[in-house]
Amino acid sequence: MRNDTATASAVLALTGGPANVRHVTHCLTRLRLTVADPAAVDEEALRALPGVLGVIGAGTPSLQVVLGPGVVDTVTAEVERQLAARARAGGVRAGAGAVETGEGAHPSPTGPSRKGPLAASLSRVANVFVPLIPALIGCGIVAGVGGLLTNAGWLPGLTPALTAVASGFMALIPVFVGYQAAKEFGGTPILGGAVAAVIVYPGVAKVTAFGVHLSPGQGGVLGALAAALLATRIEKWCRGRLPGPLDVLLTPTVTVLVSGLATLYGLMYAAGAVATAIGTGANWLLTTTGAFAGLILGGLFLPLVMLGLHQALIPIHTTLIEQQGYTVLLPLLAMAGAGQVGGALAVYVRLRHDTTLRATIRSALPAGLLGVGEPLIYGVSLPLGRPFVTACVGGAAGGGFVGFFAMLGEKVGATAIGPSGWALFPLLTGNQGPAPAIAIYGGGLLTAYAVGFAATLAFGFPRGTARGTAPPVTDRTPAGSA
Numbered sequence: 001m002r003n004d005t006a007t008a009s010a011v012l013a014l015t016g017g018p019a020n021v022r023h024v025t026h027c028l029t030r031l032r033l034t035v036a037d038p039a040a041v042d043e044e045a046l047r048a049l050p051g052v053l054g055v056i057g058a059g060t061p062s063l064q065v066v067l068g069p070g071v072v073d074t075v076t077a078e079v080e081r082q083l084a085a086r087a088r089a090g091g092v093r094a095g096a097g098a099v100e101t102g103e104g105a106h107p108s109p110t111g112p113s114r115k116g117p118l119a120a121s122l123s124r125v126a127n128v129f130v131p132l133i134p135a136l137i138g139c140g141i142v143a144g145v146g147g148l149l150t151n152a153g154w155l156p157g158l159t160p161a162l163t164a165v166a167s168g169f170m171a172l173i174p175v176f177v178g179y180q181a182a183k184e185f186g187g188t189p190i191l192g193g194a195v196a197a198v199i200v201y202p203g204v205a206k207v208t209a210f211g212v213h214l215s216p217g218q219g220g221v222l223g224a225l226a227a228a229l230l231a232t233r234i235e236k237w238c239r240g241r242l243p244g245p246l247d248v249l250l251t252p253t254v255t256v257l258v259s260g261l262a263t264l265y266g267l268m269y270a271a272g273a274v275a276t277a278i279g280t281g282a283n284w285l286l287t288t289t290g291a292f293a294g295l296i297l298g299g300l301f302l303p304l305v306m307l308g309l310h311q312a313l314i315p316i317h318t319t320l321i322e323q324q325g326y327t328v329l330l331p332l333l334a335m336a337g338a339g340q341v342g343g344a345l346a347v348y349v350r351l352r353h354d355t356t357l358r359a360t361i362r363s364a365l366p367a368g369l370l371g372v373g374e375p376l377i378y379g380v381s382l383p384l385g386r387p388f389v390t391a392c393v394g395g396a397a398g399g400g401f402v403g404f405f406a407m408l409g410e411k412v413g414a415t416a417i418g419p420s421g422w423a424l425f426p427l428l429t430g431n432q433g434p435a436p437a438i439a440i441y442g443g444g445l446l447t448a449y450a451v452g453f454a455a456t457l458a459f460g461f462p463r464g465t466a467r468g469t470a471p472p473v474t475d476r477t478p479a480g481s482a
Contacts, residue, residue, distance in 0.1 A: 002072040004071070004075045004078050005078050005127045005449075007049065007050075007051050007052075007067075007071075007075050007078075008075050008078035008079045008081075008082060009082065010049050011031065011033075011049070011052075011065060011075070011077060011079065012042060012082060012083075013042065014035075014042045014045050014046045014049070015040070015042075015046070015063060015101070016035060016037055016040030016041055018086045019034060019036075020035050020036050020037055020040050020041075021033055021034070021036075021079075021083060021294040022034040022035065022061075023035055024076060024080055024083065025076075025080055025127070026072050026073065026074070027072075027126075028069055028130065028133060029053075029066055029067065029068055029069055029072055029132050029372050029374065030064045030065065030067065030072060030374070031064070031065040031067055031072055031075060031076050031079065032054070032063070032064050033062075033063045033064075033065070033199075034061055034062060034063075034321050035061055035063055036061070038058070038059050038060055038061055038063070039059075041058055041059075041063060043055055043058040043059075046065065048135070049074070050283075051067060051071060051075075051400040052065055052067065052362065053066040053067060053080065053177045053216070053367055053372065053374060053375040053377045054066035054374045054375045054377075055070055055378075055381055056117070056374065056378060061163065062200030066374040066375060066378075068367055068372050068429020069370075069372065069419075069423075070081050072203065076176055080450045082101070085135035088249065089090040091406055092218065099378045104206070106359050115373075118309075119307065119309065119311075122309065122311040122312050123311055124184055124185070125311065125312075125314070125315065126226070126311035126314050126468070127180075128177060128180045128181045128184050128225065129177070129180070129221075129310055129314045129315060129318055130314070131446035132173070132176055132177070132180070132318075133181060133416070133417060133418040134418075135169050135176075135432050136318075136321065136415075136416040136417060136418065137416040137418055137419065137427070138202065139167075139168075139169045139170060139415075139416070140321075140337075140414070140415030140427045141164075141168045141415075141426050141427060142165050142166040142430060143166035143167070143325075143415055144164035144415060144426060144427060144428075144434060145164075146159050146163050146166060147359045147434065148434065149162070151433065156286055159453065170321070170322060171200065171217075172200060172221065173220075173221060173224075173318070173322060174196045174197070174199045174200055174217070174219075174220060174221055175193050175196050175197045175200065175225035176193070176223045177196060177225055177318075178192040178193045178195055178197070178224045178225075178227060178228040178230070178231075178450070179192050179193035179196070179228075180196075181196075181224070181225050181228035181229060181232070182231060182232050185228075185229060185232045186232060187228070187231060187232030187235050187236070188235060188252075188255075190231065190254035191231055191235060191252060191255050191256065192227075192228035192231050193228075194256055194473070195228060195230075195231040195255070195256060195260050195263060196223075196224035196227050196228055196263075196456060197266060198227070198260050198263050198264060198268075199216075199217060199218065199219055199220070199223050199224055199227065199276055200216055200217055202214065202216050203293065204216055204218070204268070206264075208268070209238075209264060209265050209268065209269050209448070210269055214264065214268055214269070215272075217322075218268045218271075218272040219263075219267060219268040219269070219270070219271030219272040219275060220271065220272075220275050220319055220322045221315060221318050221319055221322060221471075222271040222274055222315060222319060223263065223267050223268050223270075223271030223272065223275075224265045224277050225315065226263075226270075226271055227259055227260075227262075227263040229434065230259045230262055230263075230267070231255050231256070231259035234254065234255045234258050234259055235251060235252075235255045237257065238250065238251040238254050239251055239385075240393070244267040244452055257453065258372070266397045274372050275322075275323065275451070276322065278316055278319050278321060278323075279324060282316075282328055282329065283328075283393070286328055286403060286407070287406065287409075288407070288453070289403075289407075290404055290406035290407035291400045291403045291404040291407060292400075292403070292407070293332070293396075293403050294332050294335075294398075294399035294401065294402050294403025294404070294406075295396045295399055296396070296398075296399075297329065297332045297333055297399050297403075298332055298333065298335040298336055298339070298395040298396045298397070298398050298400065298402075298448070299392050299395055299396030299399065300334070301333045301336035301337060301371075302333075302336045302339075302340070302377065302388070302391070302392055302393070302411075303392070305336075310333075313329065313333075314417065316329065317329060317330060317417045318417070319415070320413075321415065321417070324397075324413070325413070325415065326413025326414055326415045326429050326431070327413055327414055327417065328406070328411050328413045330336075330413075330414040330417055330420075330424070331402055331412045331413065331414055331424065331437075331441050331444070331475040332348075332399045332402055332403060333370065333399075333420075333440075333446045334401040334420040334421065334445075335394075335395045335396075335397075335398030335401075335402065335445070335447075336373070336391075336392065336399075336423055336448075337371050337373040337395070337420050338394065338398050338421065338445045338448030338449055338452065339391040339392060339393065339394025339395030339397070339398060339432060339448045339449075339452035340368060340371060340373050340376045340377060340381060340391045340393065340394075340395070340452065341365065341368045341376065341395070341449065341452065342389075342391065342394045342448060342449040342450060342452025342453035342454075342456065343376075343380075343381055343387045343388075343390055343391030343394060343422075343447055343449075343451050343452040343453065343455070343456040343460065344380050344381065344391075345361075345365075345449070345452075346360050346362045346390075346452070346453045346454075346455075346456035346457040346460060347361065347380055347381075347384065347387055347456060347460070348362075348403065349457065349459060350408065350460075350461060352427065357380065360375075360379045360380060360471065361376070361379075361380055362466050363375070364379055364380065365375045369419025369421050369422050370419075370420075370421045370422055370423045371419055371422070371423050371424065372421075373419030373420075374421075384460070386456075386459065386460045386461065386462070387456045387460040388460055390450050390452065390455035390456040390458075391455075391456065392459045393451060393452065394448045394449070394450075394451040394453070394455060394456075395448055395450020395452070396451075397447050397448055397450075397451035397452075398444040398447045398448025398449075398451070399444070399448075400447075401443055401444040401448075402438075402441065402443075402444040404441055405440045409431070409432075409437050410430065410431070410432055410436055410437075410440060411432075411437075412428065412430045412437040412440050412441050412444075413428070413429055413430050413433045413437065414427045414428060414429075414443065415427045415429055422445075423440075424441070425438060425441070428441055439450040465470020
């Protein structure tokens with residue numbers, strides 16, 4: 001049985017103690033800590049903790065501890081509880097130990113991240129959507145079960161209820177995006193949600209903008225994001241200029257009125273055009289250049305992750321799910337992780353006398369098969385250098401396989417974002433139904449495994465490296481960092 005309390009306590013102790021932790025947040029697999037003094041972090045001991053799959057960003061203020069899906073939620077909650085308890089006890093100096101969840105993390109003024117402006121902006125946008133992923137997963141699986149029952153003609157009395165359960169969240173997702181966006185960017189969350197709710201209100205069909213009637217839901221999550229950002233700016237402007245009694249009455253009124261009208265008479269129309277272009281572009285890309293697009297997306301996704309640029313895809317995935325019921329991009333990108341698995345297996349076979357590395361691979365492979373790739377990336381392929389590149393080749397091959405079938409009219413999509421690898425199977429569907437999508441996705445995984453394995457075995461080691469021995473230390477320098 002997991003002991004999340006002990007894990008949280010150990011993580012805090014090895015990151016320099018609670019007083020060294022400025023901010024706490026998490027994504028699907030990683031506990032993210034902003035620390036005041038990076039030198040106080042004991043990276044080796046942190047890596048050795050039971051349950052820790054990897055450590056990223058050691059030596060920088062932005063530390064990431066890879067714990068895996070599910071575990072990261074409970075450990076983060078325990079870290080937050082311990083920090084909050086210490087703060088209440090008066091043991092934390094002013095400005096230190098501030099706790100923020102994945103629903104609203106902000107950069108630390110005393111421990112700035114080394115991310116560039118683009119990566120930092122994308123990270124904050126990602127923080128808006130990451131808390132929505134559990135609901136997307138749950139509703140996606142319920143929708144898949146409902147679809148299977150409908151196609152089979154089973155339980156006709158239950159399927160409408162399943163449809164309602166699965167669709168309710170998606171119908172109101174702009175409201176949640178607006179709430180989260182205002183919270184992330186320093187506004188009042190409920191005002192962000194209130195403005196974004198305009199987008200899904202049925203009465204907008206009576207509003208005319210640019211000569212056409214608006215449609216409920218037009219602009220979707222992109223419009224909600226823009227509306228909440230505008231509302232936050234207006235709210236901050238008002239609060240800096242109105243005295244207390246007037247602030248209570250006028251700030252929310254002006255915020256909702258001005259940003260609401262701007263949403264109706266501008267943002268919904270513009271965001272709707274962008275969302276439509278995204279859907280049209282994704283369909284065109286796969287229909288006309290599917291195999292090539294799959295090669296590029298599957299091969300370059302891991303480098304995008306390294307640069308933090310993959311976060312720009314989260315709103316695109318959500319928009320596609322909202323429009324079409326599934327995102328056609330995620331199954332292609334998931335092939336990158338499969339290439340890592342194939343490459344790691346080749347390293348395991350080739351370096352049979354490197355017992356430490358083989359032990360790392362054995363412990364990381366189950367997570368890799370389920371789509372948690374960080375342990376293999378940061379524990380195996382990046383330190384070795386060349387296997388990271390050959391693993392990307394495997395991902396490109398798997399992406400090309402899935403993309404080729406898209407050119408033939410067999411699209412594969414995921415009804416939710418977050419899971420990858422084998423964990424994505426329950427969320428798969430497509431324009432021809434779930435069965436063909438599962439078969440094609442499975443074929444893509446096998447292709448990525450095989451090509452990643454073969455490419456790493458053939459080209460993943462310097463010439464002259466003896467079979468069974470590790471490459472020189474100079475060839476094991478990490479090729480990058482997240």
